[in-house]
Amino acid sequence: MNENNYPKLHNATWPGIVGKGPDSEPPISFDSMLEMTAAAEVDGVKFDGVDVGLLEPHVDINNMDEIKRLADKVSSFNLNIGTLVAPIWGGPAMGSKEERAQFIEQVRKSCIFGSKLREMGVRPHGVIRIDSASTPENWAVDPVNNTKLIAQTFREACDVAADYGEKLAAEGEICWGGMHSWKTMIDTLEAVDRPNIGFQADMSHTLLYLLGYNRPEDRILPKNFEWSDREALTEGLRTLTNALRPWTIDFHVAQNDGTVHGTGSHDKTGRHCQALDPxxxxxxxxxxxxWLRDKKGELTKAFKHICWDGCMFSNDVMQQQQTWNDILATMIKVRQLHGWYEPEKKPVVETVR
Incomplete structure (x- = not known):
């Protein structure tokens, strides 16, 4: 029997919200997401925790009383909390002074949640996830200066996060300006120049970096690439991950069929497929x-948990328990191949006032 107990296995709660709403399907409640996550089990193994979007209607980030409610609710399902998603979309990172200030304020509130949850002992690891809240089209109007603006906003956000002992992870996704290709992502991170920022890799989104969606000049695989050419795909993944792995501090396990997809108000981005999608x-x-091993094949152990992000799965798919069992089984295989064992330590719980 494989005894690896790290990285911990998390499920994301925000797919109950993202891509849902009046112009799509209704949101799935936070309780339902927790119930389905906690109910998943494969050969006695269960999810260890959840990554949480600090997004309404699941969480009201403006109400600090929500922190204890969130801790108590998740703990009641015998789950921990990991990475938190900061709701930064009200003000683009390359927007006006006022918009950028709003972005930073949302990061500050998220960091308060994160630090308090750590003090409560329910969040042993994880980062604060951000993006540019800007489109590739708007970024392309003035790439040089817009990258400078994003970097300036991220720097200020990093300084705020440092006050709370938090790290920020910028998600690489083809729909976010300045991070819509692997090269623009690296340019942005290098321009930020802060020790507490890194990259959040999602296997679905980063697959489309190989194809140059929204930035063809940065494609790695050739045009008219045949997916049956596994050797070329593997070499492309090596090129991509060698460039981005040193920055990677948060990781989503995912599947993609090589297409883009969007529902509700969410822009088209890498399609998240079910774990067993043929x-x-x-x-x-x-x-x-x-992503989990370096060039020499050694484990990086750069993060203590991995997460499944089922964004824009249909409600019908999400409400089938088998969906989550299949996902959990897939994540167990990842840990069997690329995990490690550490003696468990009981968290130090501090009194939070």
Whole structure:
């Protein structure tokens, strides 16, 4: 029997909200997301925790009383909390002075949540996830100065996060300006120049970096690439991960069929497929190793948990318990191949006033 107990296995709660709403399907409640996560089980193994979007209607980030409610609620399902998503979309990172200030304020509130949850002992690891809240089209109007603006906003956000002992992870996704290709992502991170910022890799989104969606000049795989050419795909993944792995501090296990998808108000981005989708282009457990191991094949142990992000799954799919069992089984395979064992330590719980 495989005894690896790290990285911990988390499920994301925000797919109950993202891509839902009046112009799509209704949101799925926070309680329902927790119930389905906690109910998943494969050969006695269960999810260890959840990554949480600090988004309404699940969480009201403006109400600090929500912190204890959130801790108590998640703990009641015998789950921990990991990475938190900061709701920064009201003000683009390359927007006006006022918009950028709003962005930073949302990061500050998220960091308060994060630090208090750590003090409560329910959040042993994880970062604060951000993006540019800007489109590739708007970024492309003035790439140089817009990258400078994003970097300035991220720097100020990093300084705020440092006050709370938090790290920020910028999600690489083709729909976010300045991080819509692997090269623009690196340019942005290098321009920020802060020790507490890194990259959040999602296997679905980063697959489309290989194809140059929204920035063809940065594609890695050739035009008219045949997905049956596994050797070329593997080499492309090596190129991509060698460039971004040194920055990676948060990681989403995912599948993608090589297409883009959007629902509700969410822009088209890498399609998140079910774990066992026959059209999926990734060998999930094997390809996760490109992110979890260095060039020499050694484990990086750069993060203590990995998360599944089922964004824009239909409600019908999400409300089937088998969906989450299949996801959990896939994540267990990732840990069997690329995990490690550490003696468990009881968290130090401090009194939070």
């Amino acid at each position: 059209n999926g282009k990734l060998d999930i457990a094997k390809d996760a190793g490109h």
